Amino acid sequence: MPANAISPTRAEDYPEWYQQVVRAADLAETSPVRGCMVIKPHGYAIWERMQGILDRMFKDTGHVNAYFPLFIPLSYLEQEAKHVEGFAKECAVVTHHRLELGPDGKLVPTGKLEEPLVVRPTSETIIGAMYAKWIQSWRDLPVLVNQWANVVRWEMRPRVFLRTAEFLWQEGHTAHATREEAEEETRRMLDVYATFAERDLAMPVVRGPKPAAERFPGAVDTLSIEAMMQDGKALQAGTSHFLGQNFARAQNIKYASASGVEEFCWTTSWGVSTRLIGAVIMTHSDDDGLVLPPRIAPHHAVILPISRTDEERVAVLDACRNLEAAVARATYAGEPVRVKTDARDLRGGDKVWQHVKQGVPVRIEIGPRDLAAGAASVTRRDRGPKEREAIPLAELPARLPVILAEIQRGLFDRAAAFREARSVRLGSVAEVTNHFGRDDAGFAWVHVADDPAVAALLDPLKVTVRCSPLEGPDEPRTCIVTGRAVARRSVLARSY
Amino acid sequence: MPANAISPTRAEDYPEWYQQVVRAADLAETSPVRGCMVIKPHGYAIWERMQGILDRMFKDTGHVNAYFPLFIPLSYLEQEAKHVEGFAKECAVVTHHRLELGPDGKLVPTGKLEEPLVVRPTSETIIGAMYAKWIQSWRDLPVLVNQWANVVRWEMRPRVFLRTAEFLWQEGHTAHATREEAEEETRRMLDVYATFAERDLAMPVVRGPKPAAERFPGAVDTLSIEAMMQDGKALQAGTSHFLGQNFARAQNIKYASASGVEEFCWTTSWGVSTRLIGAVIMTHSDDDGLVLPPRIAPHHAVILPISRTDEERVAVLDACRNLEAAVARATYAGEPVRVKTDARDLRGGDKVWQHVKQGVPVRIEIGPRDLAAGAASVTRRDRGPKEREAIPLAELPARLPVILAEIQRGLFDRAAAFREARSVRLGSVAEVTNHFGRDDAGFAWVHVADDPAVAALLDPLKVTVRCSPLEGPDEPRTCIVTGRAVARRSVLARSY
Numbered sequence: 001m002p003a004n005a006i007s008p009t010r011a012e013d014y015p016e017w018y019q020q021v022v023r024a025a026d027l028a029e030t031s032p033v034r035g036c037m038v039i040k041p042h043g044y045a046i047w048e049r050m051q052g053i054l055d056r057m058f059k060d061t062g063h064v065n066a067y068f069p070l071f072i073p074l075s076y077l078e079q080e081a082k083h084v085e086g087f088a089k090e091c092a093v094v095t096h097h098r099l100e101l102g103p104d105g106k107l108v109p110t111g112k113l114e115e116p117l118v119v120r121p122t123s124e125t126i127i128g129a130m131y132a133k134w135i136q137s138w139r140d141l142p143v144l145v146n147q148w149a150n151v152v153r154w155e156m157r158p159r160v161f162l163r164t165a166e167f168l169w170q171e172g173h174t175a176h177a178t179r180e181e182a183e184e185e186t187r188r189m190l191d192v193y194a195t196f197a198e199r200d201l202a203m204p205v206v207r208g209p210k211p212a213a214e215r216f217p218g219a220v221d222t223l224s225i226e227a228m229m230q231d232g233k234a235l236q237a238g239t240s241h242f243l244g245q246n247f248a249r250a251q252n253i254k255y256a257s258a259s260g261v262e263e264f265c266w267t268t269s270w271g272v273s274t275r276l277i278g279a280v281i282m283t284h285s286d287d288d289g290l291v292l293p294p295r296i297a298p299h300h301a302v303i304l305p306i307s308r309t310d311e312e313r314v315a316v317l318d319a320c321r322n323l324e325a326a327v328a329r330a331t332y333a334g335e336p337v338r339v340k341t342d343a344r345d346l347r348g349g350d351k352v353w354q355h356v357k358q359g360v361p362v363r364i365e366i367g368p369r370d371l372a373a374g375a376a377s378v379t380r381r382d383r384g385p386k387e388r389e390a391i392p393l394a395e396l397p398a399r400l401p402v403i404l405a406e407i408q409r410g411l412f413d414r415a416a417a418f419r420e421a422r423s424v425r426l427g428s429v430a431e432v433t434n435h436f437g438r439d440d441a442g443f444a445w446v447h448v449a450d451d452p453a454v455a456a457l458l459d460p461l462k463v464t465v466r467c468s469p470l471e472g473p474d475e476p477r478t479c480i481v482t483g484r485a486v487a488r489r490s491v492l493a494r495s496y
Numbered sequence: 497m498p499a500n501a502i503s504p505t506r507a508e509d510y511p512e513w514y515q516q517v518v519r520a521a522d523l524a525e526t527s528p529v530r531g532c533m534v535i536k537p538h539g540y541a542i543w544e545r546m547q548g549i550l551d552r553m554f555k556d557t558g559h560v561n562a563y564f565p566l567f568i569p570l571s572y573l574e575q576e577a578k579h580v581e582g583f584a585k586e587c588a589v590v591t592h593h594r595l596e597l598g599p600d601g602k603l604v605p606t607g608k609l610e611e612p613l614v615v616r617p618t619s620e621t622i623i624g625a626m627y628a629k630w631i632q633s634w635r636d637l638p639v640l641v642n643q644w645a646n647v648v649r650w651e652m653r654p655r656v657f658l659r660t661a662e663f664l665w666q667e668g669h670t671a672h673a674t675r676e677e678a679e680e681e682t683r684r685m686l687d688v689y690a691t692f693a694e695r696d697l698a699m700p701v702v703r704g705p706k707p708a709a710e711r712f713p714g715a716v717d718t719l720s721i722e723a724m725m726q727d728g729k730a731l732q733a734g735t736s737h738f739l740g741q742n743f744a745r746a747q748n749i750k751y752a753s754a755s756g757v758e759e760f761c762w763t764t765s766w767g768v769s770t771r772l773i774g775a776v777i778m779t780h781s782d783d784d785g786l787v788l789p790p791r792i793a794p795h796h797a798v799i800l801p802i803s804r805t806d807e808e809r810v811a812v813l814d815a816c817r818n819l820e821a822a823v824a825r826a827t828y829a830g831e832p833v834r835v836k837t838d839a840r841d842l843r844g845g846d847k848v849w850q851h852v853k854q855g856v857p858v859r860i861e862i863g864p865r866d867l868a869a870g871a872a873s874v875t876r877r878d879r880g881p882k883e884r885e886a887i888p889l890a891e892l893p894a895r896l897p898v899i900l901a902e903i904q905r906g907l908f909d910r911a912a913a914f915r916e917a918r919s920v921r922l923g924s925v926a927e928v929t930n931h932f933g934r935d936d937a938g939f940a941w942v943h944v945a946d947d948p949a950v951a952a953l954l955d956p957l958k959v960t961v962r963c964s965p966l967e968g969p970d971e972p973r974t975c976i977v978t979g980r981a982v983a984r985r986s987v988l989a990r991s992y
Contacts, residue, residue, distance in 0.1 A: 031626070032572075033613065036565035038626055041641065044562045066540045069532035070615075070646055070662050071588070074603050076528075077595070084597060092567070093592040093605040094615065097650040099573070099584040107570050107580070109589040109612050111650075116605050117529065119566075119590065119615070130527070130534055145537065150566055150646065154593040154607075166566050 004287035005357050014231045019160070021281055024357040025290035028160050028277075035158035035165030039274065042358060043161075045298035046277055047168065051148065053200050053295070054170065054272070057192050063144045063172060068127050070150075071117035076125040080250040083124065086217020090154035092119040092165075119152040124218065124243070124269055127173045128251035135175060135265060137256045142185070143175040151273075161278030162235075162496055169273035175253060175265040179244070182266035183221075186242040189270040190223045193238035201276065202293040202411035203227045203283045204419055205237060206443075206491055208469040211450045216269075220244035226466040226491060228419040229282035232440035234466045234493035237279050240270035278496075283415050290359030291381055293411050294404040295333050301400060302360045303327075303341040303376075306348055306367035317343060319371050323364070323393055332401040333408075339400075356385055361407050362400065366393075382407045382414075419443065425489065429457060429480050432492065436461040445489040449479035457481050458492065466491045500783035501853050510727040515656070517777055520853040521786040524656050524773075531654035531661030535770065538854060539657075541794035542773055543664065547644065549696050549791070550666065550768070553688050559640045559668060564623050566646075567613035572621040576746040579620065582713020586650035588615040588661075615648040620714065620739070620765055623669045624747040631671060631761060633752045638681070639671040657774030658731075658992055665769035671749060671761040675740070678762035679717075682738040685766040686719045689734035697772065698789040698907035699723045699779045700915055701733060702939075702987055704965040707946045712765070716740035722962040722987060724915040725778035728936035730962045730989035733775050736766035774992075779911050786855030787877055789907050790900040791829050797896060798856045799823075799837040799872075802844055802863035813839060815867050819860070819889055828897040829904075835896075852881055857903050858896065862889075878903045878910075915939065921985065925953060925976050928988070932957040941985040945975035953977050954988065962987045 006024060010017045022028055027043030030036075039047065055065070077088045098111030120126065131143060152166050161167075172189060176182040190207055197205045205225035215222040219241040226234045247253070248264040257263050284291040294300050305320045307313040320341045327339045342351060355363055365377040375390045380403065391399055422442030426432050435441055441463075448454045448465060458464060468490040479486050502520060506513045518524055523539030526532075535543065551561070573584045594607030616622065627639060648662045668685060672678040686703055693701045701721040711718040715737040722730045743749070744760040753759050780787040790796050801816045803809040816837045823835045838847060851859055861873040871886045876899065887895055918938030922928050931937055937959075944950045944961060954960060964986040975982050 031565045031622070032569060033565045033567045033622070036567060038565065039563040041560040041562045045560065047563075048561065064537035064541065065544065066537045067535040067543075067664065069527045069529045069534065070648065071529045071532060073528060074595075074605075078601060078603055084603070088595040088597060088603050090593060090607075091595050092590045092613070093595065094588045095591045095605060096589040096612075097586060099570070099587050099589065099614070101580060101584060105574060107574055107584050109570075109591060111586075116592075117588070118595070126527070126529070130525075152566065168563065 005289050005353055006287050009287040010230060017287070018278075018282060021285050021289050022160055025359060027290070030158075030160065033165075035155045037160050037164045037166075039168070042298065043277060046280070046292070046296055047274055049296040049298060050200075050276060051170075054192075054196055055148075057196060058146050058170075058172065061188060061192060063146045065147065066145045067147055067149070068123055068130065070120055072120050072123070072126045074116045074118060076129065077118060079125060080218045080247055082246070083218035087121050088118075090156070091121055092152045092154060093117070094119065120149070121151055121153045122269075122271075123147065123149070123151075123171055124173065124247055125251070128247050128253055128267070131173075131175050131265070131267075132251050132253045135253060135255050138177050138258050141175060141177045141255055141265065142181060144172075144185075145174065146170055146172040161274055161281070167274045169271050171269060171271040174268045175248070176267070177255065177257070177263070177265070179266050182244075182268050183242055186221070186223060186240045186268045186270070189268070190225065190238070190240040193225050193240065193270075193272060197225055197227065197237055198412065200293065200295045201280050201283070202295075202408055202415060203237070203279060204412065204416045206467060206469040207471065208467040210467050211454075211465045211490075213452075213455060214464065216241045218243060218246050220246065224467050226493075227279055227283060228415075228422065228443060228493070229279070229496065230418065231282070232422050232442040232494070234443065234491070234495040235275075235279050235282065236466070236495065237276060238270070238272040241268060243267040243269060284411050285359070288385060289357030291411070292359035292361060294361045294408045297338070297359065297361050299338045299340050299360055300332060300404055301327065301337065301339045301362040301364055302355050303339060303364045303366065304348070304351060304355075305341065305343055306365055312368045316366055316368060316371060317341075319393070320366055323366070323376065323396060326397045327400055330397040330401055332404045337400055337404070356381065362403060364396070378403070380407060382410050427480065432457070432480065433461065436463050436492075436494075441494065444492040446492050447475070447477045447479055447486050447488075448490050448492070449482045449484040449486050451479070451482050451484070454479070454481045463492050463494055466493050466495060501785050501849055502783050505783040506726060513783070514774075514778060517781050517785050518656055521855060523786070526654075526656065529661075531651045533656050533660045533662075535664070538794065539773060542776070542788070542792055543770055545792040545794060546696075546772060547666075550688075550692060551644075553692060554642050554666075554668065557684060557688060559642045561643065562641045563643055563645070564619055564626065566616055568616050568619070568622045570612045570614055572625065573614060575621060576714045576743055578742070579714035579746075583617050586652070587617055588648045588650060589613070590615065616645070617647055617649045618765075618767075619643065619645070619647075619667055620669065620743055621747070624743050624749055624763070627669075627671050627761070627763075628747050628749045631749060631751050634673050634754050637671060637673045637751055637761065638677060640668075640681075641670065642666055642668040657770055657777070663770050665767050667765060667767040670764045671744070672763070673751065673753070673759070673761070675762050678740075678764050679738055682717065682719060682736045682764045682766070685764070686721065686734070686736040689721050689736065689766075689768060693721055693723065693733055694908065696789065696791040697776050697779070698791075698904055698911060699733070699775060700908065700912045702963060702965040703967065704963040706963050707950075707961045707986075709948075709951060710960065712737045714739060714742050716742065720963050722989075723775055723779060724911075724918065724939060724989070725775070725992065726914065727778070728918050728938040728990070730939065730987070730991040731771075731775050731778065732962070732991065733772060734766070734768040737764060739763040739765060780907050781855070784881060785853030787907070788855035788857060790857045790904050793834070793855065793857050795834045795836055795856055796828060796900055797823065797833065797835045797858040797860055798851050799835060799860045799862065800844070800847060800851075801837065801839055802861055808864045812862055812864060812867060813837075815889070816862055819862070819872065819892060822893045823896055826893040826897055828900045833896055833900070848881075852877065858899060860892070874899070876903060878906050923976065928953070928976065929957065932959050932988075932990075937990065940988040942988050943971075943973045943975055943982050944986050944988070945978045945980040945982050947975070947978050947980070950975070950977045959988050959990055962989050962991060
């Protein structure tokens, strides 16, 4: 048994550790198509858990799902001036709609399209074109639609889950009669993301508006949730955009008000993606591999029969199946406990380490000795692999949900304490420059204005203003760079 | 109130009736991207119901979900000889990965790819390439993976849900150690589709192998389920392919057997798509619009408050909300009854007809008079819009699941009777030629061999052999065209 299941460790080489955790947990791998990943069954099962919870939250806040075309006519991207600058860069472009087999057995693209089509990097323009048709009067508002889809942004430096050419996401697109309603929606969905991140992913986040330079192209305001990874870097885990009337004007999305006046709509968009899987990995995992918060774990617990003789095998397996049935009747977080018995014919140690590396929250081992004592040997993924507890079989169905809740809360508390320990308040340009001399500088809470002079200070340090969180006490002071009055501190960090 | 809500009626113009049903039910519409549809919230909610049920059935038969790249390198399509002929035709081809903004404000594709990428028309080749890496030994088998995804097949004559350039589907891809296991899987998934079609979509199907000319390109055997639409045409509603070792050989998908011998895997693939929504529309809907089988209806029932005065309004709405809560505690088909109160400020008649056209199985109207009688006025979508039944409010939570079950069964029985009435057994070439002189010829059960001479007879009639159903009594006889012995009758029909 290795000292650690993952090599290199986090301390040795964090980026490579990340890749090895993904590989050891069998979550995903690179594909023959440059920059595109294959999400393997275990990785996809985590995404399905995330989807299920988020979809429920979207529906509970009044949204419905729909589906819009994968392709966007080139001219649509040209409509919104900022949007074109931001998104019309690294896109996959479809130029032909037919293939012909040449005499050499090679395929040749033919059937050139009159107007090239862009594979959606995001769908504001195509969805806006439909909204312009659908919305006539104030009675049609608000339009609250979400889409689960794949999108493509050609990436020069792909990294599994974090930055891939194709990724899966959801994009909400809403249209409202008033600025206030649209702003409220933007904030509501940011709060949905923050709740999901903290409650379900056990990942503490700060939330707030991003500086102008970091906004979604075409947005009036971009709000984000930002989490701290274990190397101290920030990861933008979700964004919610107030688009004002920018897209409505560019795309002619209008409504007749109750008094008959024609007005432009106010729109929003918001999204999270498979990047969240990368965020979970880098928030919780350790040098033995993946650690999963129970709420998004495909399985809460695995039961492992241990036996040497055939006779033992029958008795032990029987006890495992009985326990599985009893545990599956218990509930955690409003759903039946997800448990499976792993009776594969594999060396016991290999099997245990597979589940360690895959991040199953609880392992329940049952051997002949346990059976004689009427107990099981329980190991938690949030503790050391050798910290076992003997729990009577009869108590496990009631105990397991309690243990899962402890793990979920414990992971959040650990991540929150980690972030707290790596957060500082800085008060001057010198302090900022000095602090970000180190690699694992974490989050610095600093008074800065939304001004190019601030970016000019931070760019050489490879640091950005992540967002200006609205929570926490207001501390009006002046910008350390420009001297302008600012209402509260922003979070500065290096980032993914 | 019109005589019929949909114009034209089915009898007047079936294809146009279909388009009008889709429009009146607000299911989908064409998009600015040629051949691509927008699936609107009501249409997408039906797809979500279908997905939920099928996904459960796939998992219950041992499958897991994963996700593979949208793009396929051109050279991959060239690997399997038959596959390239069948699929390398009307494909969307990505040739560039960048856009640059010209001085005229127009975007120009740049960054030409060394090898063009094809937007997946189906994923055998890209998934096979991964399986070749993943599968080493018999211990790795079977691989039982499904993918929910969008695919693109450039269509020259698009038709919403039935034939669109982009559509949503699931594609299962499995690899096995033996021919027997793969054939069993092929048959198992056909049976899953047939069960889903008949139990959930209330759509009777015949199931069996298709003639060689109609096989999936590269398959050894293609099994399909075929349903009869109300114009007598067949619609292929799902397919399950036994791929033999064709793709395994082309892509080098090998495993080491228990005795250490290297063998090619046996593979299968199977899929259903958003085309099923079109099938449901054309199986059940009537001249008043969509009719939905309760099991896939986004809402089982809608409660409609009726009032004239403000005072009435309060009392009626209160009763509606109470009923909604009581009904939502009842269960149908293992899930809570899906009910909503529609309290929108719309003219009552308009509102009722909206729900008729959208296919809600049960409408429950409550006005002051009903309230005084302690009852509601219940109308079923499978009966005439004026056939009402007064049901005591206290009884409705128990009665509704019974009514839903009646509707579900009734729709199936009606569709089965319709198919029965439009099915004939024919025994000679002359009978076939004569029978298919009519437009609404339905299904003809005929003894035909799988032979080009049969296609030569049927082609001018625009008729195909849909499949040779394994169910029903064997009636060995000779082919009406070739005189060769055949074991059972095949189904001949015009088709979508």
